[in-house]
Amino acid sequence: MPILTNLDNMLAKRHMSLTELSEKVEITIANLSILKSGKARAIRFSTLEAICRELNCKPGDILDYTPEQE
């Protein structure tokens, strides 16, 4: 998948656990784990907004793009 998530890096920078983030953004740990592991197929803007608000970051800080090797 060309879109990569750097959620664990941002969580480490903000000294926040996944559990704490899930409580603050009101998304289950299971869903956040799917996002963190890169298995998510899509993310809603409302979810992205909630995560960026709680982690005090921009979308580009938690999402990255790497073209697939052909």
Place this chain on the structure above:
Amino acid sequence: MESQKLKNKKIIEFIFWILSILVGIVGLGLIVSVVFFFMTLFNPNFEPFYPVTEIPLKIFENGLLELNNGDKYNILIDDAYISFNINNTYGLPGILNFIFFELVLVIAFYIVFTLWKIFRSIRNSLKYENPFHPQNIWRIRKIAIAILFSAFLNIIYPIILKFLWFNDVVFLGKSFEIKLNFDYGLDIFWALIILVVAEIYRIGLEIKKDQELTI
């Protein structure tokens, strides 16, 4: 919305129970037919009314159609079937007929049983409102393949009998040839429709996966 969900659940439950009964009936028919065959094998005098074979005839005769009000009209009879019992005393064709009969019954049982499994998985998923299971895609495809196989058998069987055993059929003082029957070709059309349904189901499963993995 809730009342519609409840109605759908009741319909699914109803269809599931009809299929459960059908599975039982067809399964019982399979067992009974095998028992009867072996009874006939060891006792040729035992001749129950099965397995009856339908053979299409090449017929082109004038006939008369009489209506309820007494009016009569000339008609042309251009299609007819004969049915008769062929058991093992008829030699190889009798054995072949039994195998054909059992194959058709096994395919029918397989189709009903697979449908039952599909509805069972849908019924079990009602609580989570999620009928899309990956296994059901292959079950639907298998039903289509079974129908195709059954159609092939029903087309090929009269051909085999015609070249292996039968000459003509004589009745009413006239001789009639066996006709090759392609009516079951329509089953191929139904099998294709079922394959399309399987594809739609597969797309539904993909959409469901996308929805589940959308955070």
